Amino acid sequence: MDLQYAPEHEEFRESVRAFLKGWPLKGDEAELPKEEQESLFRQRGIDAGYVYRGVPTRYGGSGQPNDAIKDRIIREEFYQAGAPGDLPSQGAGMLVPTLLEFGSEEQKERYVARALTNTESWCQGYSEPGSGSDLASLQCQARLEGDEWVLNGQKIWTSGAQRADMMFGLFRTEPEAKKHAGISYLLVPMDRDGIEVRPLREMSGGFEFNEVFFTDVRIPAENIVGERGQGWAVSRATLIHERNLIGNPFMIREAFDDLVQLARTRIRNGRPAIEDSGVRQRLAEIEGYVRTSETSNLLQFTAAHRGEMLTAMRPMMMNKVCSTDTTQRIMKCAYDLLGSDGLLAPLDEELNTWSRTTTSTGWVLQYMFSMGPAIAGGATNIQLNIIGERGYGLPRDLRKPF
Template sequence: MNLNYGPEYKNFKKEVISFCKKWEGVHFVDEAKSPLTPITKVGGKKITRTEWQSILIKEGYFARSIPKEYGGYGGESDVIKNRIIASEFSNHGVPSPMSGQGIDMLVPTLLELGTEQQKKQYIEKTLLGEIIWCQGYSEPNAGSDLASLQTKGELVDGNWVINGQKIWTSTAQYSQMMFCLVRTEPEAKKHAGISYLLIPMETPGIEIRPLVDMTLKAGFNEVFFTNVTIPEANIVGKRGEGWAVANATLTHERGSLTNPNATMNRVNSLINIMKKETINGKKLIDIPVYRDKLMTLQAKVMAFQSNSLRVLSAKLNPGQDVKMAGMIQKYYGTELRHELEGFAVDVMGEIGTLYESSPHLRDKGSWQFLYMYYLGLIIGGGTSQIQKNIIAERGLGMPREPKVQEA
């Protein structure tokens, strides 16, 4: 693989670096509290995330290939430039563009399959962070076997009337909209009877119940629908063909769950901690067993970065399996990130057992939080076990796992 970018990309890289130097020191303030939390510019000026998104779009560092009429930059799709932007933002500590299920998953889906009205109504506001989206897929009895979902949608007098329940819905309590899979053809085969609907979260009949997890935060929710009524036009794709739309969305989700640059930044943060913390007067970085494990993790992250080039290559070369490359990246990235966060908690010893309000926390307790949080991301977008089965069967051509025979 030739990793030489060439003169055009070298000049573009210089432009990105110049922009990053201008904005070095900008950071989000307590970002977890709100998707639109202000960020502070050097000199004390505060701007909202919406304003930051606008700056990035105007400069062409976000939404590059999204047409201007939908709020994007209006340039050509160029995955190499996108990679340069992500790498340099990470290298200089400049806030990345806002991400999330709406931006990373729904916007590409609407560009591919949405109506003109849907594109104009939702894409620009989603890019700016004015509309936050959640995903209504999983149900109590439909997780890995998602096509078994039972939430029902009936067309009554030009409106969809929805009844049922979703679970493990991330950010539902903060979202204005949900993209949701609903069974609209009860007599059809399970994959054929599903439609993909867009549901305003303030619609009467929606009840959200936050699920507090082991992080002591409600990252997931249950969502109940009781005669929730939305316009017929809020369907993406054709009626009963939502499974194909959902597969398009899921492909984008698997790519959004992993970020090699962010993972390497975490390694560098851990190195800084290990250079400062001591056991019996000896720095953690100088203890052979810890240093050996750290080097192993660093090598794994470098392999993770290299594999991201395979995804890039698949996107650049027609005929290569982009979906399979993304699935491998998702599996490897989420497992690696959890291993890294777990090692950090272990290596910090007693300090690693502290959480939240303790004055002795390192990095504000982010290691403890993310160690637990990544248990959920390993499941999100398809569990690691499911990912490995699909990679083995569809990617490597191995036989399907034998089913247990009933007695």
């Protein structure tokens, strides 16, 4: 396997690096609040053709032709520079590509640009109590009354609902139809009467998840994406983009390097832990998983390069399974190396769990957080079922009758 980039791509990398010399901002701009600095630089990235490449310019993107190699180089370089690129938010990362595929012209004009800049923030209303892996069994109802949908029911695990302006969600609009056929994909303003958001406390002490209750909530009939009763197909598109957001190989390699460093500095039986044969063996084993994860990411990259990004389910799902499993192994090993320091580490709700942090608290939060991505966007067992059944044509798993 030749993993070298061609000379023209190395040239492109140089141009990205030259652009990234503008980050961090300097002079007066460096005095602006952090969020303003990020949006300013992101806008420059759009103007230069590096950010939101797949989104047409008329909706606020940079409208570049499909090029998976350039996309990857940009991702690598922006990551290394810690520069703000495409927002990995539910709005920009999941709703926008879905609207570009299924939305009406009015919906694209109304929602896309605001989602890209996060001037309108979004949450995802899919899961319900009893409808997670078996999502199509969802019961939240939308009844059409004149020119309005009337919503009733409950969602759960809705990340960020407490600060979201809008929700894209799945609602049962045809209770008589078969389970997958009776669902519609609706866009719900979160400030409507009858919506109640209740936070759920996490083991880290933070509040990112919510329950969302709907009692006779009225939204305009035109807030439907795709056809009535066709929401399942629309939701599949969003899920593919959600899975695609999970699994950053650069982050995994960095986390592993940090883990090795931790093993060098922690003392076990009077010596650096890395000198313990058990620790070394575990690190070597994890390095194998890191490489598997990198390879699965390269397979996904190859599929994208061949233009199969959205149809090549197997590499994408393998990548999610491998990357989330590897991250969990790294964080669990770090947690074990910390010993009682890990148990005693003060948990700081303000700490950004996405950032690379190697304090005891940082490791513990990352350990707790590492369990989530293996469940979000479809739990690992479900991904493995899909890989087996659709990817390899194995016999179908037992399904409970509906």
